[in-house]
Amino acid sequence: MSSRDLVLMTAPLREDFTIPCHEIGPAAGNPAVSFVSGLHGDEINGIYILARLADFLTAVEEGAYPKLRLAQRVLIIPAVNVLGANTLRRAWPFDQSDQNRMFPGNQMGETTQRIAYTVLEATKKSAYRVDLHGSNLYFEELPQVRLYDPTPEERETARLFGLPAIMERSVSPVFTTTLMYSWKYWPGQSFLLQVGQAGSIQLPHCQQVFRGLVAFLGRIGVLEGVEVAEADQEALYFTRECSVRIYADRAGMFVSDKTLGGWVSKGQELGYIYDSFNGAVRTRVTAPAAGLLTGIRRQPMLFEGDLLVRICTR
Amino acid sequence: MPESSLSITTSCILSLEMPYSERLCIRRTVYRGGNGPRVAIVAGIHGDELEGLYVCQLLADWLERMARENPAGLTGTVELYPAMNPLGLDTLTRAIPVFDTDLNRNFPGSPSGDLPKRIAHAAIGNLSGAALVIDIHASNIYLREIPQVRINTDFADRLVPLAQRLNLDLIWLHGAMTVLEATVAHSLNSVGTPCLVVEMGVGMRITPDYCRQLMTGILTLWKDLGVLAPDVELPSLNHLPLIADDSNVHYLNAPTSGLFVPVIEHWTDVRKGQLLGNIVSPLQGGILAEVRSPVDGILFTLREYPLVYEGSLMARVMARKGRLA
Numbered sequence: 001m002s003s004r005d006l007v008l009m010t011a012p013l014r015e016d017f018t019i020p021c022h023e024i025g026p027a028a029g030n031p032a033v034s035f036v037s038g039l040h041g042d043e044i045n046g047i048y049i050l051a052r053l054a055d056f057l058t059a060v061e062e063g064a065y066p067k068l069r070l071a072q073r074v075l076i077i078p079a080v081n082v083l084g085a086n087t088l089r090r091a092w093p094f095d096q097s098d099q100n101r102m103f104p105g106n107q108m109g110e111t112t113q114r115i116a117y118t119v120l121e122a123t124k125k126s127a128y129r130v131d132l133h134g135s136n137l138y139f140e141e142l143p144q145v146r147l148y149d150p151t152p153e154e155r156e157t158a159r160l161f162g163l164p165a166i167m168e169r170s171v172s173p174v175f176t177t178t179l180m181y182s183w184k185y186w187p188g189q190s191f192l193l194q195v196g197q198a199g200s201i202q203l204p205h206c207q208q209v210f211r212g213l214v215a216f217l218g219r220i221g222v223l224e225g226v227e228v229a230e231a232d233q234e235a236l237y238f239t240r241e242c243s244v245r246i247y248a249d250r251a252g253m254f255v256s257d258k259t260l261g262g263w264v265s266k267g268q269e270l271g272y273i274y275d276s277f278n279g280a281v282r283t284r285v286t287a288p289a290a291g292l293l294t295g296i297r298r299q300p301m302l303f304e305g306d307l308l309v310r311i312c313t314r
Numbered sequence: 315m316p317e318s319s320l321s322i323t324t325s326c327i328l329s330l331e332m333p334y335s336e337r338l339c340i341r342r343t344v345y346r347g348g349n350g351p352r353v354a355i356v357a358g359i360h361g362d363e364l365e366g367l368y369v370c371q372l373l374a375d376w377l378e379r380m381a382r383e384n385p386a387g388l389t390g391t392v393e394l395y396p397a398m399n400p401l402g403l404d405t406l407t408r409a410i411p412v413f414d415t416d417l418n419r420n421f422p423g424s425p426s427g428d429l430p431k432r433i434a435h436a437a438i439g440n441l442s443g444a445a446l447v448i449d450i451h452a453s454n455i456y457l458r459e460i461p462q463v464r465i466n467t468d469f470a471d472r473l474v475p476l477a478q479r480l481n482l483d484l485i486w487l488h489g490a491m492t493v494l495e496a497t498v499a500h501s502l503n504s505v506g507t508p509c510l511v512v513e514m515g516v517g518m519r520i521t522p523d524y525c526r527q528l529m530t531g532i533l534t535l536w537k538d539l540g541v542l543a544p545d546v547e548l549p550s551l552n553h554l555p556l557i558a559d560d561s562n563v564h565y566l567n568a569p570t571s572g573l574f575v576p577v578i579e580h581w582t583d584v585r586k587g588q589l590l591g592n593i594v595s596p597l598q599g600g601i602l603a604e605v606r607s608p609v610d611g612i613l614f615t616l617r618e619y620p621l622v623y624e625g626s627l628m629a630r631v632m633a634r635k636g637r638l639a
Contacts (some may be wrong), residue, residue: 009624010570010623011571011623012572012596013596094623095626096408108565108567110567110625110627111626114624114625173492176492252331252333253333276334277334277335301412303412304432305426
C-alpha cells in the first residue's frame with residue numbers, strides 16, 4: 001500500500017500530527033481521481049468507505065484480483081480532520097472551526113487554512129474529484145450525488161455512480177469557502193456524495209456507495225476489468241423544485257419507523273410528533289405528496305421548524 | 315404621548331416551543347421617548363461573547379436614570395437586544411447549540427425555517443428601518459482585541475462618518491467577502507439600515523473600561539442622530555480611531571505548536587524586531603520560537619488562550635497609517 005503524509009505539523013503536547021493519504025496506481029502525473037472524506041470528523045461513513053476502497057485498490061495493485069487493473073492513479077484521503085475523527089468532533093477540535101469553511105486556505109494562515117490549502121493543492125488537478133459527506137448527527141440521507149451549479153458534463157457523469165438519487169443545488173453565500181466551491185475553479189469534474197448520517201456507520205448505505213465508487217472507477221476507465229451493468233439502478237435526477245420537505249409544526253419528539261429509499265404515497269403516515277413531557281400525540285406526520293423518501297430526521301428532540309422528512313417527487 | 319414621558323417595556327420578539335416543556339424567548343427592552351429616530355443595540359449573537367451584554371446593562375441603567383430625572387431627554391426610541399443567542403449564552407457555546415451553526419451566518423433568515431433562521435428573520439424584521447444598529451461582538455476566547463469598528467468597504471461611505479463618533483480606537487476596513495453576506499450587519503446595510511459592527515475585548519469575559527468607553531460613543535452618536543435631546547449632557551469623546559485595512563495589518567501566526575507566553579502588554583506601541591512573546595513546550599525547557607514584531611506599529615490583537623497549533627494567530631500588529639481627517 002502506498003501512503004504518504006499530506007500534512008506534517010507539530011502539536012502542542014502530543015506527537016507530531018499528520019494527515020495521511022493513499023496514492024494507488026501508476027505514478028506518472030496527477031491523480032486521475034481524488035477522493036476526500038472526513039472534512040467533518042464525525043462523518044464516519046465516508047471514512048469507512050474510503051478506507052475500504054483504499055484496501056480494495058491496494059489489493060488490485062498487488063494482483064489479488066487478476067482481472068482488474070488500475071490504469072491511472074487514485075488519491076484517497078479518508079479523513080482530513082484527523083483530530084476530529086479521533087475525538088468524535090465534527091469541527092476541528094482545537095478552535096471549533098469547520099474545516100469545510102476554510103477553503104481555498106492559506107499556506108501561512110491558521111492551522112485549518114493550512115490544511116485546506118494542502119488538501120486543495122493535492123486534489124485540484126484531478127480530472128474527477130469526489131468529496132464524501134455523512135449529513136450530520138440528526139438527519140439521515142439516502143446515498144446520493146449532490147451537484148452544485150453543475151456543468152452538463154457533471155450532470156452526465158453523476159449517473160455513473162449508480163446511486164439512487166442525484167440532487168442539484170445552487171451555491172449559497174456560505175458555501176463559497178467549501179472544498180467543492182474551490183474545486184470548481186479548476187478544470188475537471190467535482191461531485192459531493194451524501195451518505196447516511198454522522199456519528200455511526202450505516203452498513204447498507206456504505207456497501208451501496210462502495211459498489212458505486214468501484215463502478216464509477218470502472219465506467220470512467222480508471223479501473224479496467226470491472227464488470228458493470230449498464231444501469232445498476234435507475235438514477236433519478238431531482239432539482240431543488242422536486243424536493244418536498246416536511247417541517248415540524250410543533251416542538252416535541254419525532255419518532256418514525258420508516259427506512260430511506262422507499263416510495264411513499266400521498267397521505268401515507270411517516271411518523272409522530274409527541275409532547276415529550278406528557279406523551280400526547282401532537283402531530284401525525286403524513287406525506288404531502290407521493291415520492292422517494294430521501295431523507296429523514298433521526299435525532300428526535302424537535303424545535304418548531306426543524307426538517308423532518310424530505311421526499312423527492314418524480 | 316405627554317412630552318415628558320419615557321416608557322420602558324420588555325417583550326419577546328420571538329417565542330418558540332422547545333423540545334421538552336420550555337419555551338425559547340428572544341427578549342428586548344424598548345425605551346420610548348419622543349417621536350425622534352429609533353436606534354438599536356444588538357449583542358450576544360455568539361454565546362461566548364459577553365462584552366455587549368454589559369454595554370446593554372450600562373445603557374439600560376443610564377436610560378432608567380433618564381426616565382427618573384429627565385424623561386424629556388429621550389427624544390427617540392432605543393431598543394436593546396442583549397441576548398440574540400440565549401441558548402448559546404446558557405451553555406457557554408459560541409454557536410447555537412443543537413443546530414451547531416453560527417447565528418451570524420444565517421441572515422436574513424426566514425419565518426418558517428429552523429431556529430437559527432427564525433431568530434435571524436425576527437431580528438431583521440425588528441431592526442430594519444432603524445436609524446442606526448450597533449452589533450457588539452467580543453472577539454472569541456482565543457484573542458483579545460482593542461475597541462474597534464469593522465466596516466465592509468462596500469458600505470464605508472455611509473458608515474465611516476458614524477464610526478468616527480463611536481469613541482473607539484480603530485476602524486478596520488475590510489474587503490467584501492461573500493461568506494460575510496450572511497451576517498446581520500450585511501443584511502441590514504444592504505437594505506439601507508446602517509449597522510456598525512463593534513469588536514472589543516475577549517470571549518467569556520467583560521472588560522468594564524472598554525464597555526464604558528463604547529457607551530460614551532454610543533450616547534454621542536444617539537445625540538448626533540436626535541435620539542437624545544441637544545441639552546442632554548454627555549462625557550466628551552476621548553478616543554480617536556486609527557485606520558486599518560489590508561495594507562497595514564500584519565498577522566503573526568505560530569511557526570510551531572506549543573504554549574504562547576507573551577512578554578508584552580496588549581495594546582502597546584512596538585518596534586520592528588521587538589520581542590512580543592515566546593512559544594515554549596511544557597515538555598522541555600528552553601524556547602521553541604520567538605515571536606517578534608515585523609514592523610513598527612501598535613499591538614492591537616494579542617492571544618489570550620495560550621496553547622497554539624502551528625498556524626494559530628498569536629497577534630496582529632498595525633503599522634501606523636494615520637487617522638481620517
